[in-house]
Amino acid sequence: MARYGMLLDTNKCVGCYACRVACQMQNELTINEAYIKFYEHEEGTYPNVTHEMVPVQCQHCTDAPCVSVCPTGASHTREDGIVVVDESKCIGCKYCAEACPYHARIVIEETGTIEKCIFCHTLVEQGEQPACVTTCITNARVFGDLDDPNSELNQKIIEKRAMPIAGDLTKSNFYYVR
Numbered sequence: 001m002a003r004y005g006m007l008l009d010t011n012k013c014v015g016c017y018a019c020r021v022a023c024q025m026q027n028e029l030t031i032n033e034a035y036i037k038f039y040e041h042e043e044g045t046y047p048n049v050t051h052e053m054v055p056v057q058c059q060h061c062t063d064a065p066c067v068s069v070c071p072t073g074a075s076h077t078r079e080d081g082i083v084v085v086d087e088s089k090c091i092g093c094k095y096c097a098e099a100c101p102y103h104a105r106i107v108i109e110e111t112g113t114i115e116k117c118i119f120c121h122t123l124v125e126q127g128e129q130p131a132c133v134t135t136c137i138t139n140a141r142v143f144g145d146l147d148d149p150n151s152e153l154n155q156k157i158i159e160k161r162a163m164p165i166a167g168d169l170t171k172s173n174f175y176y177v178r
Contacts, residue, residue, distance in 0.1 A: 002145040003081040004119055005173035006133070007153055007162050008055060012140035015040075015053035019132035019141065023057075026120055026131035033106055035117040036132065052178070057132075058083060058104040058117035059164065062171035066096035066105065066116075075114075081146070081173050082119045090114055101166065119143070146173060 020036040027035065039054045060083050067075045067083060074089035075096045085096075090113040097105035097114055105114050120130035124143075128134070133141045144153030156162065157175050164172035 001079050003147045003173070004124065004143065005060065005081065005146040005153060005175065006119070006130075007142040007156050007160070007175040007177065009140045009142075009156075009160065009162075009177040010052045010054050011177060012138040013053045013055060014138055016137060018135045018137055019055060022131040022135035023117070023120075026123070027115075027118075030109060033108065033115075035104070035106065035115070037103065054165075054176070056102055056104070056165070057174075058100075059102055059166075059170060059172035059174040060117075060119065062173065065099040065101065065170060069095040069099040071095065078121070080121075082121050082124075083116070084118050084121070085113070085115055087111065087113050087115070101170065 015038060020034050023035050036055050036057045039056060041052050041054055043050050060081055064077060064083050067077055071093065072089045072091055074086045075083065077083050092112040092114060094114060105116050108115050123130060129143050133143045142153050142156050144151040146153065148154060160177040162175035162177045164174060165176050166172065
């Protein structure tokens with residue numbers, strides 16, 4: 001069984017929002033609902049200023065705080081490491097949203113349930129890549145099996161010295177290159 005993860009190279013991200021739009025379309029979200037949020041980060045003083053776009057979404061944590069606080073078991077981690085929400089069990093209490101240090105949960109307006117990025121597991125199960133990966137115009141995203149040392153994902157993590165955004169805080173399966 002694979003254990004899925006993703007790498008995002010913020011040096012390549014141009015902030016075009018194509019990943020966000022592809023995600024919204026794939027998951028049939030409204031224009032006000034998005035699993036991917038963009039944060040801008042500037043450093044330095046004029047004339048030596050750097051600017052980066054940092055897309056943030058569910059980090060698919062191994063030790064997911066959102067899963068441990070869910071009173072109904074709606075939030076759970078699959079065997080492949082993908083954290084999902086069973087909409088039929090979700091009561092909309094928002095405990096998971098409050099527990100998530102990445103603010104990756106959203107309320108679905110129509111149902112009142114809580115949802116999040118699911119690494120497009122239906123596409124992955126068909127041998128495809130998540131929508132955000134295939135639409136990225138700069139190839140800033142790499143998706144793959146964290147347990148396969150020969151996967152492109154693991155090779156890029158090593159090559160780029162990628163790290164989870166919050167270190168080892170939640171044992172994130174999402175890596176960033178900065």
